[in-house]
Every structure is written in structure tokens, then in C-alpha cells.
Amino acid sequence: MITFYRNGEHGEIIKSEKKEEANWVDVVHASREELEQLQAEYSIEPTFLEAAMDEQESAHLEQEQDQLLLIMDLCKEQTEANQKIPKWTTFPFALIVVPHRLITISQEANPFLEEMKKRRGIKLEEPIHFYLVLLKLVILKYQEYLRTIASTSNEISERLYKKMNNEGLRQLMKLDQSLVYFSSSLQANQNVVEKIQEMDLANDQKVLETTLVECKQASKMSNLYISINERISEGCNNILSNSMNIVVQRLTVITIILSIPAIVFGFYGMNVKSLSLPHPWIPIALALIASLACWIYFKLSERYK
Numbered sequence: 001m002i003t004f005y006r007n008g009e010h011g012e013i014i015k016s017e018k019k020e021e022a023n024w025v026d027v028v029h030a031s032r033e034e035l036e037q038l039q040a041e042y043s044i045e046p047t048f049l050e051a052a053m054d055e056q057e058s059a060h061l062e063q064e065q066d067q068l069l070l071i072m073d074l075c076k077e078q079t080e081a082n083q084k085i086p087k088w089t090t091f092p093f094a095l096i097v098v099p100h101r102l103i104t105i106s107q108e109a110n111p112f113l114e115e116m117k118k119r120r121g122i123k124l125e126e127p128i129h130f131y132l133v134l135l136k137l138v139i140l141k142y143q144e145y146l147r148t149i150a151s152t153s154n155e156i157s158e159r160l161y162k163k164m165n166n167e168g169l170r171q172l173m174k175l176d177q178s179l180v181y182f183s184s185s186l187q188a189n190q191n192v193v194e195k196i197q198e199m200d201l202a203n204d205q206k207v208l209e210t211t212l213v214e215c216k217q218a219s220k221m222s223n224l225y226i227s228i229n230e231r232i233s234e235g236c237n238n239i240l241s242n243s244m245n246i247v248v249q250r251l252t253v254i255t256i257i258l259s260i261p262a263i264v265f266g267f268y269g270m271n272v273k274s275l276s277l278p279h280p281w282i283p284i285a286l287a288l289i290a291s292l293a294c295w296i297y298f299k300l301s302e303r304y305k
Helices: 032-042 046-052 110-117 127-162 165-198 205-269 282-300
Strands: 002-008 013-015 022-029 058-064 067-078 087-098 101-106
Touching: 022 032, 032 046, 032 087, 032 101, 046 058, 046 067, 046 087, 046 165, 058 101, 058 165, 067 165, 087 127, 087 165, 127 165, 127 205, 205 282
Parallel strands: 022 101
Antiparallel strands: 002 013, 002 022, 058 067, 067 087, 087 101
């Protein structure tokens, strides 16, 4: 679907009945025929359209003659069936700048663009300004998700410290995966903003600097939470290892204690001379006394506490 927009008299964004008057061409779920028509009408570089439709494309900036390709990584929350915590991931969004036109290409519904359409003061004739304002919205959503991930991670770690279980570890691994996606995408978005600054493409330096600050802050938050989760995972691994050592130690002590009666009864069960047996309870008493002495030794020894 292709929709045309332009600025209204009061700076708002409104639909344009005539595409010749439109400054913004919004493309969502476009068919192959619509993309070919778009390419022919605006003479878009074929490689730009290919990159815009690539689901694995990462955020970057390209320039070819009088055309510009800007791709940013957006974030979203996915709720899966039978999952106690949601999954956060990223997906690309393309913005192509041709003479007198701003073209956005989305492969799925984009809530950030819907928010942009409600705002006033967005200058559609300045595509870089549009991109920076949109990216700032996206970065704020990243920060919101990062705080949610941090809160969820704290809850999981508290449960794991009380009782270690595989479900909590799996949830922690899912959060780690989301954080890695976020960290990579935030760094790529930051690189695009820095390249815009380096190429001096932005007219509004204040918006550029504000967006860059937000990008760096979100990137630092992501790296910090990755580091915290790594420490939590290491702590869980240490707890599991220590618990396993305690279990093995206790089993070893039990095995040693239980082997003493077997040794005593083994001696008396063999035809060995000079092993008097005036009473049948003597081997039992010897086994019990030796086992009890061994248990007391392990109980009082600091090494086995």
C-alpha cells in the first residue's frame, strides 16, 4: 500500500490527494508491481530498493549521486504462546531520499510512523530532520524496553538465588539474546547518526546532537545490562557448581561410612585364623562403632562442613 502525505498549513502532516504535491511517500506491504512502479516514477536506485526489502539488513547510510538511503533498526516486543516473558527483537526500516521526495518503506506496520503522523512541526521537505526525530522516538522506546528487561532480569535473579531451576536459566538466556540484538542495533543506529554529523547533512544541529546523546545513552544502558546479566549467569553457574560439589562430597562421606560394615563383615566372612568370635554380635558392634566414629570425624572436621 502506498500513501502520500504533505505538510498542512499549521505544520501538521496530512494526506495528499495529489501525489505531485506530496513530500512523503509511505510504502507498507508493497507488492512487486508497486515497487516497480515506484522505482520507475522516482528513478530509485535498484540497490536501494533491494536493501529496503531485505529483512536482514542492518542500519547504515548510503549515498548515490542525488539519492540517499537511510536504514535504521527498530525494536518491537513479541509475545509468544506459553511463554512467561515476552521476547524483544529488532527489524530494519528504510528511508530513501530522492529529489523533493521522502520515501519510507516498511515490511510491516510501523507504530513509530503512526506517532510521527500525529506530530506537528515535522518538516517533510527536510528528510534528515524527519529521520532524526523518528530515530529519537525509536531510541526512547529502546530505553523503555531496556528498563523492562532490567526489571525482569532482577525478578528472575531473585528467584534463582532462592531456588535454582532450569526455567529461570532459560528465561535469563532469552533476555541475554534480546540484549545482544539491542546492543548491536543501537550501535548501528549510532553509527548512522555520527555519519550524518560527519557528512554535515543535518540542518538542525540541536536535534542531531540530542538524538546522538540518546543513542549513546541507550547503547551504554544496553552494554551495562549485558554485563550485569553476564555476572548473574556466572553467579548461577558458581552456585550450581558449588551445589554439585556439596552433593558429591556428601555422597562420598556416605559411601565411606557404608563401606566400613562391608569391610568388617568381609573379614569375618572369610576363613581367616585368629579372628575369634565368642559372640555373634561382635562384628555388628565393631561395624557400628567404626561407622559411628567415622561419621563423628566427618561431622566435626572443618574440611567437610
